[in-house]
Amino acid sequence: MEELDRFRPRVIIITGASRGIGRAVAQKFACKGDFIALVADQKDELEESAALIKNADNYLLLHGDLADDDFLKQVVDDTLAKWGRIDVLVNNAAWRTLETLRTISLENWEKTLKICLTAPVFLSKLVAANMEKNGSKGVIIHISSIMADRAGGTSPAYVASKGALLSITYEMAALYGPSGIRVIAICPGNVHTRMSQDFTDSEGENISEGLVGDMENLTPLQRSATPEEIANGVFWLSSEEASFVTGTSLVIDGGFTHNFSSYKNKHSQFPKEF
Template sequence: MKKSNSFSPRVIVITGASRGIGKAMVEKYAENGDLIALVADQKVELEETVAAVKKGDNCLLLHGDLANSEFLKQVVQNTLEKWGRIDVLINNAAWRTVETLRTITLENWEKTIKICLTAPVFLSRLVAESMEKVGSPGVIIQVSSIMATRAGGTSPAYVASKGALLSITYEMAALYGPSGIRVIAVCPGNVHTSLSQDFTDCEGKNISGNLVRDMENQTPLQRSASPEEIANGVYWLSSKEASFVTGTALVMDGGFTHNFSSYKNKHLQFPKEF
């Protein structure tokens, strides 16, 4: 019997799709010929992302505020109206301030929680409901962070959100697993995106380069990740090749989490070995 070469594109929803890791994900799935609903709050950047992948017919632009619960419903409704189903949801969007718990305002705390935690949770619930109605296996991927377990004391709401995303990943995997829905988290380390370029000192001087170099010096691979590398990991998790992976987190941090002491200090101890 001749093997069929027919290809059936999947329907992918990606939040935070206009830049960084989200944009790299769009490019990866577009390359595969999938149908993509791009969600972000920056309309011009969304349009630029679609123009860059040159597959506008395969894309649906959804511009709005993820902190608005009505917009979450619109994302699912508009995607279903266009393509009839959702196969993969990637909750990638994030927002945060860099400040300590001593100074963070309630407004900044609540906005971070809404975008980084509440939106992913309730968008996941809406998408899971649509997946269960269709009756076909689906995948939900939560983009967490190594900061979920390696806090620095400088982004309390973001750290709390990313930690909670890990817990809700396990909860949702247990709930939706019998329906064939896989729920997985990814925990990137430092990635070359705009979120790694906005750190300043007390006088407002940008010190991002210093912080990135320090983190890279503590990373066994001695570098940061590219957005494309994280997108590749997410793509694999959403594929059939990862069909028995659920209720867990994939750490993509170049070895940072499990390394002890910087390579600068290792070199002081063992100059011929490090």
């Protein structure tokens, strides 16, 4: 396998780069000297992310709607116009509503799938075509979720899209593997981001602290992740240290997925041990 020269900056496209995980991923790559195309629909927050990257020559701001097919092509074209290649794509952007299948509208369903599934797939298609054309041993990383396997009944379109994103990871890895392109998914557990702070009850009162607390009580490490911890996983998967990793997912959830019962319940059973 052709060795990647880490003295040569790589070119990274990151969607949802205006805050949370996307911003942390951008900072991680930028501090290593890589070139970053920051993609998001919130212009002011996108500029805030860019301000954290000290060298203005090392980033490109791409503000637009990922539900717009023309914008997907613009992201690839503008990145290539500036740096001439793409080495890594991180599909991180997400959108969702909190409601059950009983009440979700077709509009909310389709918007969620468009941003969380269709946009990542077709942006990946455009990027992979360029990687193959240039003989690049590129990497595509999808940010899925443990909710792909641990549904709660309260966000059907989001759960469906994250599950499908895992399946398309395997499909794309099988297709593009012979070209040397690796495709991997990351499944975070709860992460301290804005998306984990918008839970409300039937009266509209914010109940995020209680819900997050319950999840953390089910997590062996007894806390949520920071965006930087997810970014560390993204960076490792993109590196040569993970050169034989493709067609799979990395779960970063503090042990939540494979734990049975809350630590509150464990303590009631075995107070001297938990």
